[in-house]
Amino acid sequence: MSEERHSETPELRGLYRHVNISVRTLDIIIVAGIAAMIILVVWSASGGGYSVRFDSRGGSDVPAQSVRYGEAVAEPAPPERNGYSFGGWYVDEAYSVPWDFQTNRVEGDLTLFARWIPDSQS
Amino acid sequence: MAEQTTTSNSTLKKGPFRKIRAEIDHFNTLTGKDRQRYVTDMLFNNAMYIIIVLAIIFIAIRVPSFVSLSSIVNIISLTASRLPIALGVAGCIVLAGTDISAGRAVGLAACIAGSLLTTANKIFPGMGVQPLPLVILIVIAVGALIGFVNGFCMAKFKLHPYIVTLSTQLILYGTILLYLKMGDNNGQTLSSLSEGYRNLVAGTLFTIGTVAVPRYVLYAIILAAVMWVIWNKTTLGKNMFAVGSNEEAANVSGVNVMRTIILVFVMAGIMYSITGFFEGARIASINGNTGFNYEADAIAACVIGGVSFVGGIGKISGIITGVLLLQIIFTGLNFLSVDQNILYIIKGLVILVACAIDMRKYLVRK
Numbered sequence: 001m002s003e004e005r006h007s008e009t010p011e012l013r014g015l016y017r018h019v020n021i022s023v024r025t026l027d028i029i030i031v032a033g034i035a036a037m038i039i040l041v042v043w044s045a046s047g048g049g050y051s052v053r054f055d056s057r058g059g060s061d062v063p064a065q066s067v068r069y070g071e072a073v074a075e076p077a078p079p080e081r082n083g084y085s086f087g088g089w090y091v092d093e094a095y096s097v098p099w100d101f102q103t104n105r106v107e108g109d110l111t112l113f114a115r116w117i118p119d120s121q122s
Numbered sequence: 123m124a125e126q127t128t129t130s131n132s133t134l135k136k137g138p139f140r141k142i143r144a145e146i147d148h149f150n151t152l153t154g155k156d157r158q159r160y161v162t163d164m165l166f167n168n169a170m171y172i173i174i175v176l177a178i179i180f181i182a183i184r185v186p187s188f189v190s191l192s193s194i195v196n197i198i199s200l201t202a203s204r205l206p207i208a209l210g211v212a213g214c215i216v217l218a219g220t221d222i223s224a225g226r227a228v229g230l231a232a233c234i235a236g237s238l239l240t241t242a243n244k245i246f247p248g249m250g251v252q253p254l255p256l257v258i259l260i261v262i263a264v265g266a267l268i269g270f271v272n273g274f275c276m277a278k279f280k281l282h283p284y285i286v287t288l289s290t291q292l293i294l295y296g297t298i299l300l301y302l303k304m305g306d307n308n309g310q311t312l313s314s315l316s317e318g319y320r321n322l323v324a325g326t327l328f329t330i331g332t333v334a335v336p337r338y339v340l341y342a343i344i345l346a347a348v349m350w351v352i353w354n355k356t357t358l359g360k361n362m363f364a365v366g367s368n369e370e371a372a373n374v375s376g377v378n379v380m381r382t383i384i385l386v387f388v389m390a391g392i393m394y395s396i397t398g399f400f401e402g403a404r405i406a407s408i409n410g411n412t413g414f415n416y417e418a419d420a421i422a423a424c425v426i427g428g429v430s431f432v433g434g435i436g437k438i439s440g441i442i443t444g445v446l447l448l449q450i451i452f453t454g455l456n457f458l459s460v461d462q463n464i465l466y467i468i469k470g471l472v473i474l475v476a477c478a479i480d481m482r483k484y485l486v487r488k
Contacts, residue, residue: 014218014366014433016481026482030169033475037173037468045184045458069459070187096313109462 050106054079054089056114067106075101079114087115167483170426170476174447181454188457195333201442201449202342203400208420208445209349209438210393213386215424216366218433219276219283221387222417224394226294227268229413231261231398233298236312236408239319244307251316261395268294269391273384299410311409315402323403338400345396350438352389362386367434418469423448425476432484448472 012019048066052073056062059079067073078086089112091097099112152160165172182189207224214221237245238252238260268290275286302309323341326334353359361382364372373379397416402408427444429436455465 012432012481012484013368015220015431016484019481021481021485023482023485026478026485027166029478030166030475030482033471033478034169034173037471037475040464040468040471041177041455041458041460044460044464045455047459047461049459050461069185069457092311094311108456 050109052106052109053111054114055111056081057116059084059086059114059116062114067110069107070105072105073099073101073110073112081116083119084116085119087117089113090115163486167479167486169479170472171447174451177451177454181457185457188454191331192333193453193457195330195335197446197449197453199336199339200453201446202336202339203397203404204416204419204423204449205342205442205445206345206393206400207397207416208423208441209345210390210397211417211420212424212429212436212438212441213353213362213390214283215421215429215431216362216434216436217383217386218366218369218431219383220421220431221272221287221390222284222421223268223272223287223290223294224390224420225413225416225418226291226298227265227391227394227413228398228401228416229408229410230268230294230298230301231265231395232402232408232412233301233312233398234264235261235319235399235402236315237301237307239316239402240312240314241316242314243305244310245301245305245312247305251318254318254322257319258399261399262392265391265393265395265398266388267391268394269388270384272391273387276387277380277383295410302410309410311407312402313407315406320403320406323400324406336404338404341396341400345393346438346442349393353438358382358385363434365434418473419448420445422469422473422476425473425480430480430484431477432480 049068049071050066052065052067054062054064054076056079059081062076062079065073065076080086087095089099089101091099091110091112093113095113095115149157149160187193207228211221211224235257237243238249238257239254241251243249272283272286272290275281276283299309302312323338324336327337327340328335353362361372361377364375364377365379365382369379372382398413401412405412423444424436424441425431425444426447427437427440427442429440429444452465455468460468
């Protein structure tokens with residue numbers, strides 16, 4: 001049926017010019033594509049959520065967390081580094097936006113950067 | 123067959139209910155096998171919409187905050203911010219072309235706007251905040267130039283749109299990175315944008331309850347209205363559809379094909395630069411990755427909204443629907459905590475399926 005319909009229709013134009021495909025094949029692509037999307041979404045949505053990594057910038061290691069959308073990050077124990085005191089977690093490497101563990105919510109994968117303040121040399 | 127009914131019907135009188143009634147009448151005249159085929163065609167042609175509606179219901183049940191007021195306003199705002207680029211690239215698609223340099227053009231426009239409207243100028247050290255109208259003009263001029271180069275190469279040398287815009291895309295990316303290295307900036311992210319710039323674009327238009335609706339929503343509506351007039355009421359719009367559906371026929375009937383193609387691409391370029399101008403103020407921190415992959419979203423939105431790669435087919439209302447649906451679905455997936463890397467795969471599949479549906483509509487129509 002699809003073969004017969006295909007032969008009656010004009011050649012594909014525009015960016016599809018030279019495309020040679022039957023309606024049946026297209027149906028298979030549509031169904032398979034949608035099935036793949038559903039599987040990916042269900043599989044990924046049942047995972048642990050977004051990963052929140054802590055880049056301690058030379059300090060002691062801080063374990064990553066899995067946090068779902070809209071939830072807060074649990075504040076980890078402050079990392080340590082010789083000769084420096086810990087100055088909080090920041091969203092960017094330039095330390096312009098601090099992360100507030102009370103009010104900020106996770107909206108995607110996130111990496112937080114540790115800020116270090118050198119101990120005053122005496 | 124369904125298409126035929128709608129066309130003959132719309133010539134009589136327009137109206138959604140009349141259309142639906144005509145479809146039902148048409149369905150009643152069918153028998154057995156034809157009826158089955160009609161239902162199958164309906165399901166396949168609207169597969170994307172059906173899936174999106176089901177997904178929205180699923181997400182709303184699992185994460186009720188998805189349908190909260192703030193979430194809905196957020197979706198509308200994001201749709202508005204992505205609408206201009208889609209309106210631009212749609213013109214290129216109607217011409218049976220495409221434009222994959224759009225995202226980088228957005229990025230360049232955002233970088234230029236950000237560099238001229240910052241209170242701590244590192245790219246041009248010592249230069250203060252420039253007047254807004256001047257910056258808007260500069261940004262639009264740059265966008266128009268990009269569009270002109272794309273359109274000229276395509277119209278004059280008949281180069282394939284993918285080749286031309288791929289090279290423009292890379293050239294623009296290099297330009298963005300070099301631009302960000304100028305002065306004392308050294309490739310850093312541009313921030314501390316001027317209050318006037320942020321306020322003009324992302325300031326509050328009005329508030330619903332406690333949720334603020336940003337000003338760029340209004341601008342997006344105005345741009346959509348302007349594009350609607352250009353597409354439907356001007357010679358340029360009519361010529362664009364004529365060239366898109368059959369270039370030779372358009373040429374024979376006296377349409378200046380080269381001028382039409384160039385103008386449509388210039389218009390698209392202007393739309394990208396406006397998107398970039400909005401994006402800069404909206405995200406308030408601009409770097410080399412600003413605008414990356416925006417063209418993929420815009421093209422996907424257009425195809426979902428019925429702007430066909432066949433050429434010469436498309437509606438402004440379709441583009442708005444496409445951008446909105448795509449935004450709803452990706453915000454929704456975000457609420458489901460779907461991995462951002464998987465979103466790329468899903469976007470790829472969305473484009474593949476949307477194109478398959480697009481081709482199917484064309485093949486089945488007689």
